Amino acid sequence: MISTNPPEAATSVWGTELLDLPAYLDRIGRPAPAAPTAETLRLLHRAHVEAVPFENIDVFLGRELRLDPAGLQAKMRPGRGGYCYEQNLLFGAVLERLGHRVERQLARVRIGADRVRPRTHAMLVVHADGGRWLADVGFGAEGLLEPLPLVGGATVTVGARTWDLTHHDGDWVLRAVRPDGPVDLYTFREERHHPADFQMANHYTATSSRSPFLGALVAQRSGPRVRHTLRDLRLTEATPDGTAERDIAPGELAGVLRETFGIVPDAEDERAIIARLAAAPA
Template sequence: MLYSFDAPAPDGDFPDPAPSGGDFLARYLARIGYAGPVAPTLDTLAALQAAHQAAIPFEAMDALTGEGVDIDPQAIAAKLIDRHRGGYCFEQNGLFLRVLQAIGFAAEGLLGRVRWMLPADAPATGRTHMVVRVTIGGRPWLVDVGFGATVPPQPLALDDAMPQPTRHETYRVRPLDAGYRVEADIAGTWQTLYDIEAAPAPAIDFEIGNWYTSTHPASHFRHQLIAARTTAEARHGLRDNRLTIRHVGGNIEQRYLSADEIEAALADIFLLTPEPGWRRAIERAATAEIAG
């Protein structure tokens, strides 16, 4: 079955957010440049997801620089809304979950294990990825605004294992014994993104997953500069000094950047204002040798 959501995300300039003391939902909608209907419907969900991904970039600079990542709801709102920063899954999907619940959606957070770019027989990874499950009219949908350059760009039906085309890749969700496996068709091959547990996770499990992701020496966010942004026209990904732009239609641009060019890309492509404390990490990223 095909699922089509004609909800192109706004691109380019976004309105300034309302003052930080204002209403949370109004501040968020201003942040993502969304002025459409706000009702707990599938069309609204898809439109908000697209606008969020285009406006709020995926990034993990605070983990890379050792600043730490605070996933308290107020800290997330202050960072992603008021300071115009981005974040990774616990921040992005934590914010989106709070927004959806404020609108009136039946939404809950789920935890899963990332399998992206791993062989099929690789050992289990930690429970370090957060997504959101939304139930509309009795039907469950997976929504994710925090999985970097391969993030699903629209809601995925959790009760249908058939391929689900999107503006970018085609996805499918296969049932597991206690959850779901989310896959994407990459150049004609199904690649696993992550396995998600069906049972909602308690808050402490998100805290533990975030602590590991932001502080453990094995976390790639502690060693690589990573940023991503998905719009209706293209996916933009930065991994250390390698910038990749995958346009809708298949055209791919890729180039390697100097430190100054990385800083410029963070501002111009990923809509971030580079902070002075980032410069050392940016200079390290500019000398990285990336395999693959």
């Protein structure tokens, strides 16, 4: 059985020893694994996606984000979630504590792009069972539910959803395979990154007027057959049979966040969200 006690080192580059591993495992409803295998990675990845919602409440409300494991864990308590930097940096710390070698990477989002975008997405490359895996619990949109072998041409199918990975001239591209063909989600090159790189990328994503997370409330919960997305007061349900959308009233917001996404903002946050939505241009 892997020890859940923190390592002896007082500090590390990524602050992994600050993680409360038993509390995290309780948060996602999984026992401590016996070994850092590919199957362990798959089970933890799936459990994290199901338990921790994708949301940008703090960014939407103009709050500064902490990216150290202790701060991330305190923020992503039951009833709250986060976006890519928060989710994947926390998940990377968990995997390291469990014995995996983890490479933290930055990617360029391609979905819906008509130009080369900056590297504003965080994801992970994880070593397990002699191979490497793309792990990403924080993409939102059509993001992975389970990790994907980091091999050109690799695919993974979970329920009605399939992803594949291509590799050409040093670029990896993750694609969602739709009935009408694959769609690029993001691309990345393997490079060594440092905490400062993530701080800068997160600062841009959380504060730039060009960021999709600054001007709109976003929440998402994904499963094998259904994906719910909230953007401001527009609720979308996507299934293999099609997509349904409806507008919700401000008075419905707290209930939708709680029942559909597992997000429970406190009363102060709820008032601040509604006020910010009301002040936004039509």
